Amino acid sequence: MIDKIASLVNADPRLVHRGRFVDTTFMVAIDDAATLLRVQEGLITKVTPGPFITPDYSFCLRASRGVWEKFWQPLPPLGYTDIFALVKQKLMRVEGNLHPFMANLLYFKDVIAAPRRETKR
Amino acid sequence: MSPRFEPITGRYLQLDLLGKVHRLYLEEAGQGIPLLCLHTAGSDARQYRGLLNDARITKHFRVIAFDMPWHGKSSPPAGWQDTDYQLTSRDYVRMILEVADALELDRPVAMGCSIGGRIVLHLAHEHPQRFRALVGLESAAHTDAYYDLAWLNRPDVHGGMVCAGVISGLVAPVAPAIDRWETLWHYMQSGPGVFKGDLHFYMIDGDIRDRVDQIDIKRCPLFLLTGEYDYSCTSEGTLDIAKRTGAQATIMQGLGHFPMSENPEKFISYLLPVLEKIRAL
Numbered sequence: 001m002i003d004k005i006a007s008l009v010n011a012d013p014r015l016v017h018r019g020r021f022v023d024t025t026f027m028v029a030i031d032d033a034a035t036l037l038r039v040q041e042g043l044i045t046k047v048t049p050g051p052f053i054t055p056d057y058s059f060c061l062r063a064s065r066g067v068w069e070k071f072w073q074p075l076p077p078l079g080y081t082d083i084f085a086l087v088k089q090k091l092m093r094v095e096g097n098l099h100p101f102m103a104n105l106l107y108f109k110d111v112i113a114a115p116r117r118e119t120k121r
Numbered sequence: 122m123s124p125r126f127e128p129i130t131g132r133y134l135q136l137d138l139l140g141k142v143h144r145l146y147l148e149e150a151g152q153g154i155p156l157l158c159l160h161t162a163g164s165d166a167r168q169y170r171g172l173l174n175d176a177r178i179t180k181h182f183r184v185i186a187f188d189m190p191w192h193g194k195s196s197p198p199a200g201w202q203d204t205d206y207q208l209t210s211r212d213y214v215r216m217i218l219e220v221a222d223a224l225e226l227d228r229p230v231a232m233g234c235s236i237g238g239r240i241v242l243h244l245a246h247e248h249p250q251r252f253r254a255l256v257g258l259e260s261a262a263h264t265d266a267y268y269d270l271a272w273l274n275r276p277d278v279h280g281g282m283v284c285a286g287v288i289s290g291l292v293a294p295v296a297p298a299i300d301r302w303e304t305l306w307h308y309m310q311s312g313p314g315v316f317k318g319d320l321h322f323y324m325i326d327g328d329i330r331d332r333v334d335q336i337d338i339k340r341c342p343l344f345l346l347t348g349e350y351d352y353s354c355t356s357e358g359t360l361d362i363a364k365r366t367g368a369q370a371t372i373m374q375g376l377g378h379f380p381m382s383e384n385p386e387k388f389i390s391y392l393l394p395v396l397e398k399i400r401a402l
Contacts, residue, residue, distance in 0.1 A: 075294060078349060082290020085352040088267035098269075103278045105286025 001072050001115040002028055002035050006044035008114040015114075016042035019107035024100040027060035028112070030068050034060075042107070059096035061112065067091045072115040083109060129173045131194075136223040138190065138198075139212055145220065146194035147187035151179025154253065154400065155226040158186040159217070159233030159240065161259075161379060162323055163284050163316025164307040165193025168234070171385020177393060181400055182230075187220060191315050206318035209326045213240050214247060221251070230399055232256035235354060235378060236323045241343070242362065246332050249341035254399045256344045256392075257368075259351050259378050261358030263328040270324070274314040281309035284316045291378035293350040304382045336366045342402060343368035344395045346388075348376030369395075
């Protein structure tokens with residue numbers, strides 16, 4: 001799923017526009033498997049799978065594989081529809097420098113949820 | 122072609138509120154039993170546009186929805202620039218009673234959502250004799266903070282966008298797009314720090330867990346309606362209040378934290394039977 005995010009985001013001009021001021025690298029961690037996603041002007045320009053020795057990123061979203069799989073269903077089950085729903089239930093951790101994440105929350109929420117659109121197809 | 126006006130009248134009310142002069146904006150439609158509607162934190166009375174436009178409701182109820190001070194088209198009181206807005210249980214209860222008095226409402230029904238769903242519990246506990254019935258939408262006795270509220274009001278983060286971003290996931294994923302984005306728009310228009318100030322009540326000051334058992338629904342009937350997708354005021358939280366008070370609770374399928382605004386048609390289908398019961402009281 002994680003490998004689909006870049007093409008799904010980059011093919012969505014309104015989402016790219018929403019993230020036009022974003023310039024950061026963030027991490028998605030599925031169990032212990034981490035991936036770095038580089039964002040420039042709303043486009044995902046680089047996806048780097050781990051493992052890493054000294055990863056350099058602003059923030060990280062960390063959850064188990066089972067949680068991510070439910071989150072990425074086209075219509076997720078109750079309690080799995082939103083990042084904050086997972087955080088509230090302590091099923092996801094959002095760590096690091098949250099400024100880029102919070103300042104562009106509507107952008108990042110749709111970036112992270114992009115694989116839901118892939119599974120719909 | 123004649124103008125296509127909605128049946129809603131919007132007016133400004135001058136009143137003394139919490140010891141200060143206020144200019145309060147309210148909208149109303151219909152006649153009959155007064156139904157005073159309370160919007161969610163960081164939003165305004167436009168959330169009730171569906172109810173105000175629904176003849177099945179306005180035929181029997183005078184629906185009144187006001188923007189709380191600092192919200193929507195209601196101004197903050199003079200001197201606001203030197204204060205940080207922070208809603209407390211005491212002020213919120215007084216505000217509702219004083220607005221009801223200023224409008225000369227005789228034992229209205231009060232219906233509130235989220236912070237409004239919380240404050241109706243306080244009204245049920247402290248002032249049951251003042252109301253014909255109370256309706257709590259997305260009512261929970263307490264909600265713990267699940268993110269740092271400081272993000273909601275700081276100069277280097279767009280307040281409107283972060284507030285809408287925070288609440289966006291509370292709308293049910295099956296909500297119609299037009300109503301989802303209308304709901305988010307209201308949050309994008311909120312004044313700086315207003316949502317954060319409301320959440321002081323929601324997550325700290327308004328905790329009523331220790332008094333829920335003292336609510337006597339024989340003194341004032343209490344109805345609870347909660348959307349299944351609401352992870353802030355959860356179904357479990359609502360059902361717990363129902364269990365402890367005997368209030369009638371309904372979990373609404375396909376709805377989230379903003380039922381009257383995110384999907385008015387579906388919400389009204391759940392509300393009409395409650396309003397029928399209130400009419401029969």
